[in-house]
Amino acid sequence: MGSDPLLSHGISLAVVLIIVLKVLVAFVVLMVSVLLMIWFERKVISDMQNRIGPNRAGPWGILQTLADGIKLFFKEDLIPERSDRFVFKLAPYLSTIPAFLTFTLVPLGGVVKIFGHTTELQVVDPPIGILFLLAMSTISVYGVMLAGWSSGSKYPLIGSVRASAQMISYEAAMGLSIASVVLVTGSLSTRDMVNAQAGYFFHIFPKWNLVQLGLVPFLVFVIAITAELNRPPFDLVEAEQELVGGFHTEYSSIRFALFFLAEFMNTITMSAIIVTLFLGGPSGPDPRFLHWLWPVLWFVVKTIAFLFFYVWLRAALPRLRYDQLMDLGWKVLIPISLAWILVVAGMQINRLLGFGILVLSLASAVLLYRAMDVGDALNDASDVGLAPTATSGFPSAIAIPAAPGLKIVTRPPVGESSTSGGN
Amino acid sequence: MAQYLPILVMTVLAVLFAAGSFIASGILAPKRSTAAKRSPYECGIVPSSEPVERFPIRFYLVAMIFIIFDIEVIFLYPWAVIFRQLSNFGLVEMVIFAATVFVSFLYLVSNGALTWGPKRKALPIQDDVEPELLQTTTPAA
Numbered sequence: 407m408g409s410d411p412l413l414s415h416g417i418s419l420a421v422v423l424i425i426v427l428k429v430l431v432a433f434v435v436l437m438v439s440v441l442l443m444i445w446f447e448r449k450v451i452s453d454m455q456n457r458i459g460p461n462r463a464g465p466w467g468i469l470q471t472l473a474d475g476i477k478l479f480f481k482e483d484l485i486p487e488r489s490d491r492f493v494f495k496l497a498p499y500l501s502t503i504p505a506f507l508t509f510t511l512v513p514l515g516g517v518v519k520i521f522g523h524t525t526e527l528q529v530v531d532p533p534i535g536i537l538f539l540l541a542m543s544t545i546s547v548y549g550v551m552l553a554g555w556s557s558g559s560k561y562p563l564i565g566s567v568r569a570s571a572q573m574i575s576y577e578a579a580m581g582l583s584i585a586s587v588v589l590v591t592g593s594l595s596t597r598d599m600v601n602a603q604a605g606y607f608f609h610i611f612p613k614w615n616l617v618q619l620g621l622v623p624f625l626v627f628v629i630a631i632t633a634e635l636n637r638p639p640f641d642l643v644e645a646e647q648e649l650v651g652g653f654h655t656e657y658s659s660i661r662f663a664l665f666f667l668a669e670f671m672n673t674i675t676m677s678a679i680i681v682t683l684f685l686g687g688p689s690g691p692d693p694r695f696l697h698w699l700w701p702v703l704w705f706v707v708k709t710i711a712f713l714f715f716y717v718w719l720r721a722a723l724p725r726l727r728y729d730q731l732m733d734l735g736w737k738v739l740i741p742i743s744l745a746w747i748l749v750v751a752g753m754q755i756n757r758l759l760g761f762g763i764l765v766l767s768l769a770s771a772v773l774l775y776r777a778m779d780v781g782d783a784l785n786d787a788s789d790v791g792l793a794p795t796a797t798s799g800f801p802s803a804i805a806i807p808a809a810p811g812l813k814i815v816t817r818p819p820v821g822e823s824s825t826s827g828g829n
Numbered sequence: 830m831a832q833y834l835p836i837l838v839m840t841v842l843a844v845l846f847a848a849g850s851f852i853a854s855g856i857l858a859p860k861r862s863t864a865a866k867r868s869p870y871e872c873g874i875v876p877s878s879e880p881v882e883r884f885p886i887r888f889y890l891v892a893m894i895f896i897i898f899d900i901e902v903i904f905l906y907p908w909a910v911i912f913r914q915l916s917n918f919g920l921v922e923m924v925i926f927a928a929t930v931f932v933s934f935l936y937l938v939s940n941g942a943l944t945w946g947p948k949r950k951a952l953p954i955q956d957d958v959e960p961e962l963l964q965t966t967t968p969a970a
Contacts (some may be wrong), residue, residue: 409832410832413831413832413834414831416831417831417834422834425834425835425838426838428835429835429838429839429842430842432839433839433842433846478854479850479853479854479857479858480857480858480859481854481858482858482859482860482861482862482866483854483855483858484862484866484867485867486867486868486869486870487864487868488868488869498847499844499847502843502846502847503840503843503844503847506839506840506842506843506846507836507839507840507843510835510836510839529835529839530832530833530834530835530836530839531832532832532833532836533832537906538836557869558869559869559870559871559876560869560871560876561870561871567884567888570888570892571887571888571891571892574891574892574895574899575891575895577895577899578895578898578899578902581899581902581905582898582902582905585902585905585906585909586909588906588909588910589909589912592909592910592912592913593910594906594910650870650872655870656869656870659854659858660850660851660853660854660858661851663850664847664850728945729944729945732891732943732945733943733945736891736894736938736943737938737943740898741931741934744901744927744930744931747905747909748920748923748924748927751912751919751920751923752920754912754913755916755917755920759920763924766924770931773935774934774935774938776939777935777936777938777939778938780938780939781938781939781940781941781942781943781944782941782944784939784940784941784944785941785944
């Protein structure tokens with residue numbers, strides 16, 4: 407099971423100091439990489455769209471993000487009058503803190519000696535490891551949901567309801583694909599997952615989970631993560647054309663900056679988690695000098711590859727429609743990842759058993775396809791386009807409870823008052 | 830519990846960072862709030878109805894169905910950790926469990942609980958409507 411050798415032999419002052427040092431380094435690394443990531447994204451996107459992009463602040467515009475951040479400190483912090491003030495102020499914390507905490511799990515390098523203490527190059531290596539990641543990604547859903555709900559405005563509310571439905575949908579697929587990594591590792595610790603991927607097939611191909619698990623969990627995980635991060639092509643949460651800014655429409659100044667920061671921190675952390683789970687983390691060729699540096703370097707190279715991939719997705723793909731998003735999550739990714747984990751489990755025991763389960767899953771896929779057809783037919787037959795109201799008796803819509811602190815401000819309606827939006 | 834100490838330190842640091850930013854912004858930012866700034870943003874139109882709108886029941890259904898799958902995922906993790914000890918027994922148990930959940934999933938899907946899309950068979954567009962539509966969408970300039 408995972409445990410940092412630093413913390414296994416009691417806690418002395420030196421140990422506490424090393425912990426604080428590690429946390430500070432991780433914090434600074436994360437902040438600097440967010441600054442660079444935002445610049446990188448803007449620069450790469452500009453290049454893909456035949457623009458120049460930021461090029462004024464610092465060499466190649468590299469300080470642009472810093473300038474934007476400082477500017478936001480000087481902007482007026484508005485709290486809308488209809489908002490629930492406490493929850494409105496709480497929501498940025500709920501978004502930012504999990505983003506910082508998730509990064510602590512990522513193994514950045516090998517084992518090193520600092521001031522005579524052996525320690526792993528990662529902030530924390532708890533035995534529950536990857537479960538902590540799931541917990542944190544669930545808490546950040548609260549941040550998004552409460553931000554939209556407490557704003558007391560239409561677009562943030564719609565954006566946040568969409569966001570929470572999307573994020574919980576893809577969380578199930580994400581959890582199932584991580585479970586298959588846990589299955590071959592036999593441990594929840596991220597360090598153990600990296601160690602389990604050491605070695606080579608036929609002395610050439612690295613024994614990464616990417617290969618070992620047969621690519622499917624990797625693909626499911628990458629897609630699920632993209633949706634979980636609300637990044638294009640899954641950014642329906644902040645679809646500018648219909649929702650202004652989505653859940654953070656009403657946020658300004660530094661509160662908005664914190665949401666933005668959390669979003670990019672999550673992008674970086676999740677790229678790092680992909681590398682950890684499926685690409686062997688810091689493993690790579692080690693040319694016998696500067697022994698501690700190479701794992702870190704390989705890790706950074708792999709992570710940057712995924713960051714580039716995310717930017718590329720944004721430039722290349724149009725946004726999905728909401729029903730396509732939900733169909734992809736529920737009817738494709740979840741069944742596939744559920745079947746695949748059982749196939750992997752079967753293969754672990756016996757090849758024949760594995761193929762047996764594979765055949766069984768294909769048969770269930772046919773069943774699922776038939777069920778989808780029946781469901782769609784019911785939908786087509788019903789009066790309301792959305793729900794099978796006529797047939798199974800669901801109400802088609804129910805109201806969202808108002809924020810308790812909601813002050814209903816009556817304003818003189820412009821022209822004739824209309825309570826029904828009509829759209 | 831010593832293994833979790835760095836998480837605590839990081840939490841404290843993150844809270845301090847967020848709170849510090851708010852304090853800094855509170856000192857540096859101007860405070861010239863007006864009624865127009867405080868009102869909900871609706872692209873410049875004065876809001877005429879409450880933001881609490883009726884929402885499609887789909888969203889609630891998804892939240893409920895998610896719980897089924899999340900519970901399944903929660904059961905999968907301890908099983909996956911000790912899978913090597915459980916071996917055949919574990920596999921059979923999990924296949925039965927997964928099949929049970931899958932049957933309930935089939936029921937939900939066949940009931941249309943996860944169907945979001947518009948109706949597949951849209952009404953055919955009548956020919957006499959089309960020129961009229963074209964006329965209205967032609968820009969004046």
